[in-house]
Amino acid sequence: MTQLKSEIAKRGVRIIDLGIGSPDMPPASHVQTAFQNALKDPRVFGYATTEGTEEFRSAAANFLESRYGAKVDPDTEVLTVMGAQDALSHISVAVVDPGDVILIPDPCYPIYEVTALLVGAIPYRMPLRKENNFLPDFSAIPSDILHKAKLMILNYPSNPVTAVATHSFFAEVVEFAKQHEILVLHDAAYIELTFDGRTSPSFLATPGAKEVGIELHSLSKTFNFAGPRLAFAAGNREILSALRIVKSNIDYGVFRATQLAGTVALKEHPETHITHVRKLYQARRDAFLQPLQEAGWEIEPSLATMFIWLKTPNHMKSREFSRQLLEKTGVACVPGVGFGPEGEYYVRFALVQSEQILQEAAKLIAAAF
Ligand SMILES: Cc1ncc(COP(=O)(O)O)c(C=O)c1O
Incomplete structure (x- = not known):
């Protein structure tokens, strides 16, 4: 798709890129200022520590407790990482052996499969289906897989299906993990990007969660x-x-200026910024959905995240739809099959443009199919 995008752009077609979910807005101004001020301190340019600064870890622990009621010790139960991607790509090296199974959702964020492959482990895909509220059905996992399963990766609110989990599901996860001696990694990258007044629970607020997993x-x-x-x-x-x-063998920790600014983001009125970001993505979601719904497309409004997970029309395969969409309209999306076989017949749009551009994109889509 990347190559096709540049070919089409070279033809002079205007590309509306709704592919990668990279935020198009800056951090809050007080966080930007904290970053700028941090750069004035010569000490930030030395090596950092693997676990991260005490200040950032304490801010993280306080954030978890105040927003989700999850208690952790900042010294032993918090580790600073270079983005969730860092932890996801290295978790398999840390806790999995070649031949072990890693249970992953299908569809899912691609690194979940790749982290297994990196260490010669076997990814086992647990289908996320609408009839099951996009939650995995543990009873469908064969017993030979369960015997070999060492780690399970979950992600709510989920990319790409935009579903939200419940406390009772997480309680089920803890029980299942204990019963089968499986470690759990819950990726909560979108935990704050929820819509229509809903919130998304933290796995760590579940009794027993800390015995089996991390978030x-x-x-x-x-x-x-x-x-x-x-x-x-x-x-x-x-x-x-x-x-x-x-990680101590791979990197020397996150740049201290980044941690200083991150500490400010977590500590100083995070709710003001979070309310703003939620409203922004919800308004964008609605702006994108409106023209399609008016044109008769059946779409489930996203419950959370910064994405729209759209069923392709006329049972078109996701790559074919994405290609035709790009050729006909200049709108770029991600084919659902890239997130796993269960993503076939779906595509994902990232809400990373203004409401006006998203509405324009949706009108183009409705007119083209
Ligand atoms: C589900 C999910 N987890 C993790 C990441 C990566 O997050 P980070 O930027 O913290 O590495 C992404 C990025 O798109 C994501 O969608």
């Missing part, structure tokens, strides 16, 4: 902080310690 909280989407690369992993101290050891 990833990224500043990329919530705080428009994707470039600086900052997230934290929290929860089970043994898992975090293993991840820390892997």
Whole structure:
């Protein structure tokens, strides 16, 4: 798709790129100022530490408790990481052996499969289907897979299906994980991007969660902080310690100026910024959906995230639809099959343009198919 996008752009067609979910807005102004001020301190330019600054880890622990009621010890139960991607790509090195199984959702964010392949582990896809509220059906996992399963990766609110999980589902996850001795990694990258007044629970607020797993909280989407690369992993101290050891051999920690600015983002009125970001994506979602709904397309409004997960018309395969869409309209999306076989016949649009452009894109789509 990237190549086709540039070919079409060279023909002079205007591309409306709704492919990658990279926020198009800057962090809040007080966070930008904190970043600028941090750069004036010569000490930030030295090596950082693998686990991250005490200030950032404490801010992370307080954020978890105040927003989700999840209690963690900042010294032993929080690890600073270079974005959720860092933890996702290294978790398999930390806790999985070749031949182990990693249970992953289908469809899912692609690194979940890749992290398994990187260490010779076997990804096992758990289908996320509408009839099951896009939650995995644990009873459908064969027993030989369960015997080999070492780690399960979950993601709510989920990319790309935009579903939200419940406390009772997470309680089921804890019980299942304990019963089958499976570690859990819950990727909460979109936990704050919820719509229509709903909230999304933290896995770590579930009794027993810290005994089996960790949760990833990224500043990329919530705080428009994707470039600086900052997230934290929290929860089970043994898992975090293993991840820390892997990372101590790979990097020297997140740039301290980034951590200083991230601490400010987590500590200073995060709710004001979060309310703003939620409203922004919800308005964009509605702007995009309106022309399609008016044209008779059946679309489930996203419950959360910064995406629209759209069923292709006339049972078109996702790559074919994406290609035709780009050729006919200049609108770029991601074919659903790229997130796993269950994503076939769907495409994902990222709400990373203004309401006006999104509405224009949706009108073009409605007119073209
Ligand atoms: C589900 C999910 N997890 C993790 C990431 C990566 O987050 P980060 O920028 O913190 O590495 C993304 C980015 O799109 C994502 O969609």
